[in-house]
Structures are given as C-alpha cells and as structure tokens.
Amino acid sequence: MTTTSNHFVRFVKRPEGAPTPDVFELGEAPVPELKDGQFLIKVCYLSMDPALVGRMRAESNYADFVEVGEIMHGYGIGQVIRSRHPKVKVGEVRLGQFNMQEYCVCSDAEDSTQINSGLAEPSWYLSVTGITGMTAYFALNDICKPKAGETMVVSAGGSSVGVIAAQMVKQIGCRTVAIVSTDEKAAQIKAEWGYDAAVSYRGKSVDQLQADLEKACPNGIDIYFDNTSGDISEALLDLYNDYARIAVIGRLGIAHLNDTRQDIGRRDNNVTLAKRLTKKGMVLFDYKPRSMEAIVQLARMIQRGELKFSEDIVEGIENMPAAFFRMLEGKNQGKQLVKLADVDAGIDPAPVVIGKLLRSSDMLTGLVAKLGSRKKAA
Numbered sequence: 214m215t216t217t218s219n220h221f222v223r224f225v226k227r228p229e230g231a232p233t234p235d236v237f238e239l240g241e242a243p244v245p246e247l248k249d250g251q252f253l254i255k256v257c258y259l260s261m262d263p264a265l266v267g268r269m270r271a272e273s274n275y276a277d278f279v280e281v282g283e284i285m286h287g288y289g290i291g292q293v294i295r296s297r298h299p300k301v302k303v304g305e306v307r308l309g310q311f312n313m314q315e316y317c318v319c320s321d322a323e324d325s326t327q328i329n330s331g332l333a334e335p336s337w338y339l340s341v342t343g344i345t346g347m348t349a350y351f352a353l354n355d356i357c358k359p360k361a362g363e364t365m366v367v368s369a370g371g372s373s374v375g376v377i378a379a380q381m382v383k384q385i386g387c388r389t390v391a392i393v394s395t396d397e398k399a400a401q402i403k404a405e406w407g408y409d410a411a412v413s414y415r416g417k418s419v420d421q422l423q424a425d426l427e428k429a430c431p432n433g434i435d436i437y438f439d440n441t442s443g444d445i446s447e448a449l450l451d452l453y454n455d456y457a458r459i460a461v462i463g464r465l466g467i468a469h470l471n472d473t474r475q476d477i478g479r480r481d482n483n484v485t486l487a488k489r490l491t492k493k494g495m496v497l498f499d500y501k502p503r504s505m506e507a508i509v510q511l512a513r514m515i516q517r518g519e520l521k522f523s524e525d526i527v528e529g530i531e532n533m534p535a536a537f538f539r540m541l542e543g544k545n546q547g548k549q550l551v552k553l554a555d556v557d558a559g560i561d562p563a564p565v566v567i568g569k570l571l572r573s574s575d576m577l578t579g580l581v582a583k584l585g586s587r588k589k590a591a
C-alpha cells in the first residue's frame with residue numbers, strides 16, 4: 214500500500230557541451246512501503262552543486278555518474294519520517310545523497326549522517342558548516358597552508374566555497390584576489406566579501422586575464438584556490454612565487470566539455486619544477502572522519518562573527534532545474550539551495566543542547582565558570 218506521492222527530477226539526456234534544461238524532466242511516483250531495514254527520508258533541502266555536472270558525463274570521476282533515466286543525483290538534508298531500521302529513529306535529521314526528490318527510501322544508515330541542529334542550522338550542513346565550508350576549511354588547512362603577507366587567488370571567487378576560503382585567509386593577514394565572470398560582479402564581491410582585488414574573466418584571452426592578474430597581485434601568487442581549472446587557471450602560470458601551493462577544488466571552467474580530454478592547454482611541468490609548486494586535488498569525501506572538527510570550528514567562527522555567508526533558497530521540487538541553471542549561470546546570491554519542507558524540530562531526538570554548547574565556546578566557558586563558583590560556594 215502506498216501513502217504518499219513522490220515528486221522528483223529525472224535525468225533524461227546526457228548533455229552535448231554545457232548542460233541545457235532539457236537534461237531534466239519532472240516526474241511523480243508513489244512512495245513505496247518500507248521493507249525491514251529501511252527508513253524513509255522526507256527531504257527538506259537540496260544542494261545545487263556545480264560538481265553535479267561531472268555526474269552527467271559518462272566518464273571516470275571521483276563520484277558515480279548518473280544513468281540516463283535515473284533520478285538526478287544530489288545531496289540533501291532530510292528528516293526520517295518512518296523507520297524499520299534498527300539504528301535509525303523517526304525524527305532524526307540526516308545529511309546524505311537523497312537525490313532530487315521529495316522522499317528517499319534508504320537502507321544503509323552509513324550512507325547518511327545524523328546532524329545536530331543545535332550545532333548548526335539544518336541548511337548550513339549544505340552550506341557554511343557543510344559541503345562548502347568544509348571544502349574551504351580542509352583545502353586551506355591541508356593544502357594551501359596560508360601565512361600572513363601571502364597572496365591567494367580564488368577562481369569562481371564569488372562561489373560559496375570561494376568566499377568562505379577568502380574570509381578565512383584574510384583573517385590570517387593574506388591578500389585575497391578573486392576571479393569572477395564580469396566587472397560588475399567583481400565590484401560587488403569585493404564590497405561584499407572583503408577581497409583586496411577582483412578581476413573578470415568573461416570574454417578575455419588567457420594573456421589578457423594574466424595581465425589583469427599581474428596588476429592585482431603585485432607581489433606574485435603564493436596560493437591558488439582553484440575552483441575552475443581550464444583557461445582561467447592557465448592564466449596564473451607565470452605569476453607564481455617559489456613554493457606556491459595550488460589546491461585543485463573544482464572544474465567549473467571545463468564543465469562545458471563533453472570529455473575532459475578536450476581540456477587542452479599549456480603544460481605546467483616547467484613552472485611546477487622551476488618554482489617548486491605543490492599542486493594537489495582535494496575531494497571532501499576523503500575528510501568524512503574529520504567532519505566534526507570542521508563543523509565545530511566553522512560554527513564557532515559564525516558565532517564569533519568572523520565568518521559571513523549567504524544562502525539563496527528557492528522553494529519546491531518543480532523549481533529545482535531552474536535553480537540548478539541559475540547557479541551554473543552565476544546568478545545565485547549565496548549557496549543555491551532548494552527547500553522542499555520544514556524540519557520538524559519537535560520530533561528531532563538529537564542532543565540539540567549539546568550542539569548549542571559546542572557551537573558557543575563562550576557558553577562553555579560560562580558554564581565552567583558557573584560550576585567553579587558553585588564549588589567554591591559549597
């Protein structure tokens with residue numbers, strides 16, 4: 214017997230070149246009854262991630278690609294509304310690959326993670342304390358290793374990952390330089406996110422972009438936070454200082470290619486050797502065991518007012534395709550999310566109070582002081 218209808222977005226066509234809206238189709242099917250060992254997630258938020266373009270191509274990647282006809286892949290936050298799983302309770306709020314749909318039947322509890330809404334708001338687990346914030350946090354700590362006085366360039370400088378990385382290194386005392394699509398966007402993100410300089414790439418040759426970057430980075434480049442790859446990244450090659458670090462985070466600049474073997478440009482071995490560059494790819498999946506460290510640190514930075522962020526939320530599964538293309542066109546003002554339902558805080562069994570304590574180090578300090586004064590009084 215079925216009780217609820219599930220609306221979803223199906224992937225129906227591999228893109229030729231850049232993806233177009235006809236790769237998606239809306240659909241509806243009954244939610245199946247659960248079998249033993251399964252639980253049902255009501256999806257509350259979906260994340261519109263640029264990396265999903267990579268899943269549309271039938272080529273080797275760090276994540277599985279989506280088959281034509283399948284529900285489009287994607288990460289989300291959802292709440293368990295039914296459970297026949299021995300370890301999963303109704304009401305739990307979880308983060309996982311629930312795909313572009315309203316309800317998701319899950320079998321393996323390890324495939325998703327219970328979150329604590331006291332430590333961070335549910336939507337933040339897809340943005341500032343989640344996928345985007347953690348990517349910035351681990352790439353900076355493990356690859357970029359910024360030092361005061363250094364210059365960091367961020368491609369897709371207005372992206373959610375980019376603005377978090379830029380704010381974090383700015384606090385250390387680095388010069389931050391963004392690469393974005395247009396001059397208008399360059400002015401906007403400089404004002405909004407505190408970049409020292411911002412240059413535009415759209416319509417420019419590699420040499421023109423290099424000349425603009427040279428002016429924006431008078432002391433050369435020590436760190437490149439690379440969200441794009443492709444021609445944009447080639448424009449930095451002659452500007453690196455000795456021992457510069459390059460974190461390869463994303464491939465937005467080559468997302469229009471059917472096959473990444475078509476990504477042809479100047480080879481970088483000569484510069485890598487001569488300047489002793491360190492270039493390393495970073496995939497957030499690898500950091501799952503350390504995710505709590507990043508969530509707590511990021512939540513505390515927000516609490517202390519050291520980290521700003523924004524979310525751009527549209528509502529309804531029927532608006533997911535438009536939200537996805539809005540993000541690819543760079544029209545999103547903050548992490549692009551799609552909201553499908555509210556989280557029901559009243560049924561969440563997570564220890565929310567402990568989450569709040571972890572988020573607020575001041576609160577912890579206050580609590581310790583309070584306990585100390587009680588001891589003295591006794």
Ligand SMILES: NC(=O)c1ccc[n+]([C@@H]2O[C@H](COP(=O)([O-])OP(=O)(O)OC[C@H]3O[C@@H](n4cnc5c(N)ncnc54)[C@H](OP(=O)(O)O)[C@@H]3O)[C@@H](O)[C@H]2O)c1
Binds near residue numbers: 372464498
């Ligand atoms: N490695 C990992 O584990 C991991 C995890 C999460 C995210 N990422 C990567 O981090 C990057 C940012 O992700 P996000 O979620 O923060 O993005 P986002 O907030 O959705 O922003 C995407 C931005 O990318 C820019 N863009 C779009 N197409 C572009 C193109 N063809 N060339 C250059 N820039 C383009 C647009 O800005 P403009 O208007 O300025 O072009 C757009 O605003 C992506 O590369 C993503 O794949 C990696």
